[in-house]
Amino acid sequence: MNLQKLLVGMVTLLAASVAFAEPPMDIPRISGNLQFLTYYTQDTSEVQFQMGLRRARLIFSGVVIPRKVGYFVQWEGAGTAKLLDAKLVFWPFRNAQLVIGRFMPKFTYYMPHSSKSLDFVEYPLLSQYYGMWRQLGFQFSFGKHGFYRIHTGLFTGYPKNNWSDLNSAKSLLLSMCAHPIVGL
Incomplete structure (x- = not known):
């Protein structure tokens, strides 16, 4: 583009x-x-x-x-x-959302959150190495806020963090988040 x-x-x-x-x-x-980020090392007697x-x-x-x-x-x-x-x-209608473009899909708990909301300055290792990261595609989400959300989508797939689709492989997403107690 x-x-x-x-x-x-x-x-x-x-x-x-x-x-x-x-x-x-x-x-x-x-x-x-x-x-x-800050780095602190102490090699022998010199502090860096x-x-x-x-x-x-x-x-x-x-x-x-x-x-x-x-x-x-x-x-x-x-x-x-x-x-x-x-x-x-x-x-399109109440409790539904359609997202189109390049973004981080709702693949793991941390991925759709802003990096300023993380517990540490980096994402967890599992998300870093196995997450979908930024994908080009669409995601449709629906459900009752506070109780459950279902997410489904189609994305460009490999490689992650790209702006183009140069292969025939696609990533399909289907996930559900349930909150049996409101606010949990």
């Missing part, structure tokens, strides 16, 4: 979300996430201390049509700047 067309599209969505905003719920949001930037993310999200269409865009600025996520979110 041409990056210029994507940027023009996202600016258009941002402008449309401002035009159709119903305060305070539908105001476009701009947020970010900075994470630093270093500090580095792990993540520097800029996030744009909002609603284009109230209770119908929203968007989410995330850029990474640490190291080489790159576009991480670009997705459109549709709410």
Whole structure:
């Protein structure tokens, strides 16, 4: 996908979300996430201390049509700047959500959460090595919030974190989250 067309599209969505905003719920949001790492080693008698930037993310999200269409865009600025996520979110009917674009599917507990919500600066090892990570595709979720959610989707598959589909393999997703006690 041409990056210029994507940027023009996202600016258009941002402008449309401002035009159709119903305060305070539908105001476009701009947020970010900075994470630093520190390294400490003591080799023989010399102490070494270093500090580095792990993540520097800029996030744009909002609603284009109230209770119908929203968007989410995330850029990474640490190291080489790159576009991480670009997705459109549709709410076709109550308790249902359709997400189309490049994003992290609901494959594990941690994957759809923002990196600022993690317990540590890194994802768990199981998710790091066996998770789907960012995929291009769609995901449909439905269920009663607070009790259960069912997620199904179709994604580009191997390799992970890609923007194109160069093979015939696809990843199918079907998962369910149940919460028998509200708020659990």
